[in-house]
Amino acid sequence: MNDIVEGLWQAARLVVTLDSDLAEITLRSLQVTVTATAIASAIGLPLGAWIAVNRFRLRRAVIIMLNALMGLPPVVVGLIVYVILSRSGPLGVFGLLFTPTAMIVAQTIIITPIIASISHQAIRELWADYHDLLISLHATRRQRIATLLWDGRRALMTAALAGFGRAIGEVGAIMIVGGNIDHATRVLTTAIALETGKGDFGLALALGFVLIALAIAVNLALHMLSGTERGSRW
Amino acid sequence: MMFKTALAAFSALWLATAAGAEELKMAVTTSFANSGLAEVLLPEIQADTGIEVQLLVVGTGQALKLGEAGDVDAVLVHAKAAEEAFVAAGNATHRREIMYNDFIIVGPSADAAGAGGAGSASEAFAKIAGTQAPFVSRGDDSGTHKAELAIWKSAGVEPAGDWYRAVGQGMGAALNTAAGMDAYIFADRASWLNFANKAGLALVFEGDPALFNQYAYLPVNPEKHAHVKGDAAKALEEWLVSEKAKGLIEGYQINGQQLFHFNAEAM
Numbered sequence: 375m376n377d378i379v380e381g382l383w384q385a386a387r388l389v390v391t392l393d394s395d396l397a398e399i400t401l402r403s404l405q406v407t408v409t410a411t412a413i414a415s416a417i418g419l420p421l422g423a424w425i426a427v428n429r430f431r432l433r434r435a436v437i438i439m440l441n442a443l444m445g446l447p448p449v450v451v452g453l454i455v456y457v458i459l460s461r462s463g464p465l466g467v468f469g470l471l472f473t474p475t476a477m478i479v480a481q482t483i484i485i486t487p488i489i490a491s492i493s494h495q496a497i498r499e500l501w502a503d504y505h506d507l508l509i510s511l512h513a514t515r516r517q518r519i520a521t522l523l524w525d526g527r528r529a530l531m532t533a534a535l536a537g538f539g540r541a542i543g544e545v546g547a548i549m550i551v552g553g554n555i556d557h558a559t560r561v562l563t564t565a566i567a568l569e570t571g572k573g574d575f576g577l578a579l580a581l582g583f584v585l586i587a588l589a590i591a592v593n594l595a596l597h598m599l600s601g602t603e604r605g606s607r608w
Numbered sequence: 609m610m611f612k613t614a615l616a617a618f619s620a621l622w623l624a625t626a627a628g629a630e631e632l633k634m635a636v637t638t639s640f641a642n643s644g645l646a647e648v649l650l651p652e653i654q655a656d657t658g659i660e661v662q663l664l665v666v667g668t669g670q671a672l673k674l675g676e677a678g679d680v681d682a683v684l685v686h687a688k689a690a691e692e693a694f695v696a697a698g699n700a701t702h703r704r705e706i707m708y709n710d711f712i713i714v715g716p717s718a719d720a721a722g723a724g725g726a727g728s729a730s731e732a733f734a735k736i737a738g739t740q741a742p743f744v745s746r747g748d749d750s751g752t753h754k755a756e757l758a759i760w761k762s763a764g765v766e767p768a769g770d771w772y773r774a775v776g777q778g779m780g781a782a783l784n785t786a787a788g789m790d791a792y793i794f795a796d797r798a799s800w801l802n803f804a805n806k807a808g809l810a811l812v813f814e815g816d817p818a819l820f821n822q823y824a825y826l827p828v829n830p831e832k833h834a835h836v837k838g839d840a841a842k843a844l845e846e847w848l849v850s851e852k853a854k855g856l857i858e859g860y861q862i863n864g865q866q867l868f869h870f871n872a873e874a875m
Contacts, residue, residue: 571780
C-alpha cells in the first residue's frame with residue numbers, strides 16, 4: 375500500500391516538474407503507438423469494410439482468422455519481427471532492429487487484426503441497414519465502402535481506440551525489437567519493466583500512473599474532437 | 609499556441625530519432641547496467657570521442673548472440689570461456705579485459721544455513737544445499753548464472769530440487785523474487801548495492817577470489833559484418849583503457865564502497 379501512495383506522489387512530482395526524461399519517454403510512447411495505430415487503421419478499417427460488403431469463398435475463414443489473430447501473443451510477434459529485422463535476417467540490410475521503426479512495425483502487426491475485426495463487425499450491421507439504399511443508387515463498390523466508413527465513423531473510432539489501447543500498454547514485443555535503449559527506444563512500458571527490475575517500485579508505479587493518465591487523455595481528446603457523447607444525443 | 613508548441617516538440621522528436629551523432633550499439637550485461645557506472649561513463653565518452661553509445665541491456669548469453677548476428681557493434685560482458693569461444697569463432701577481433709568487480713552471496717539476514725561462516729564460496733554453497741534452504745538462480749545463461757554454476761560444480765553439488773528455483777530473468781527480477789521468498793541468491797555486488805527492495809535480505813558471504821568477476825570488451829569483427837562501425841568501436845576501446853577511464857571507474861562508489869577495479873593492460 376505504501377508503494378502505491380509513494381507511486382502516486384512521485385507521479386505527481388514528475389508531472390508537475392515536467393521531468394525531461396519522463397517527457398521524452400512519454401512522447402516516444404505516443405510517437406510509436408500513434409504511428410502504429412494510424413498505419414493499422416489505414417489497413418484495418420478498409421479491410422474490415424471490404425470483408426463486410428463482399429461475398430467471397432473464403433470469407434468465413436478470413437473472419438475467423440482475423441478474430442483469432444486479435445489474440446496474437448505480443449512476445450511472439452516481437453520475436454518474429456526481431457528475427458526478420460536482425461542483421462542476420464532477411465531484412466537485416468536496413469538496420470532497423472532496435473529503432474522506433476521496428477517497434478512501430480511490431481505494434482502495427484499486433485493491432486491491425488483488432489481494428490479490422492471490430493470495424494468489420496460494426497460495418498456489417500450498418501451494411502444490413504444501407505444495403506438496399508446503396509444498391510438502388512447504383513453505388514460502386516468503392517463508394518459503398520466510403521459511405522459505410524464515413525457513416526460508421528463513431529464505431530470505427532472505437533475500433534481504432536481499442537487498437538491504441540492494446541498498443542500503448544504493450545511491453546513484450548517492443549522490449550524485444552526496441553531493446554529499451556535509453557534516449558533511443560525507451561518508452562513508458564519498458565521503463566516500468568526496468569524500474570521494477572531495479573526494485574524501485576515507487577518510480578515504476580509512478581510511470582504506470584502516467585501511462586494510464588496518458589491513455590485516458592488520448593481517449594478524452596479524441597472524443598472531444600469528434601463530438602461524441604454530447605448531452606443532447608443518445 | 610499550446611498545440612503548436614506541442615506539435616513542434618513532437619515533430620522534433622520524430623526527426624531526432626533519424627539524425628544524430630555517430631551512434632554505436634553496445635550489448636552489456638544487466639549487472640553492468642544496474643551498477644550505474646554507465647551513467648557516469650557514457651556522457652564522458654560522448655564528450656571526448658563524439659560517439660553516442662547506445663546500451664542494449666541483456667544477459668551475457670544474449671549479448672554474445674547479438675554480436676554474432678551483427679546487431680551490435682561491440683559487447684561488454686563477463687564470461688571468459690564464452691568470450692574466448694566467441695573470439696575463436698571469428699565474431700570479434702579480440703578480447704580486451706577492462707575491469708573487474710565481485711560477486712557476493714545474499715541471503716536471509718538470519719542466515720539459517722550458516723553460509724556466512726563458510727571459508728570459501730563453494731563451502732557456503734554446500735551449506736545452503738545441505739539445509740535445502742531456498743535458493744534463487746538467474747537460470748538465464750547470463751555471466752552471473754555461469755559463475756554461479758561454476759561454484760556449484762566446485763562445491764560438488766548438483767543443484768536441483770524444490771529448494772532450487774531458476775527464474776530465468778535478469779538480476780533485478782531475480783533479486784525481487786529472492787526478497788519475496790526470503791531465499792539465498794548469487795548476485796553481483798553492484799546490482800545488490802543499487803537494489804532498492806532489499807526486504808529481509810542481507811549480504812552473507814563475500815571476499816573469495818573465486819568470486820572475482822572480470823569484464824571484457826569485444827569489438828564485433830567488421831570483416832564478418834561490413835556494416836559494423838569498426839572505427840568507432842576502436843575509438844571506444846581506446847577510451848575505455850585510458851587513464852581518464854581508469855580514474856572514473858576506480859572512483860565510482862555506491863554508499864562509500866568502490867565497485868570496480870580497473871585492470872586493462874596496455875597493448
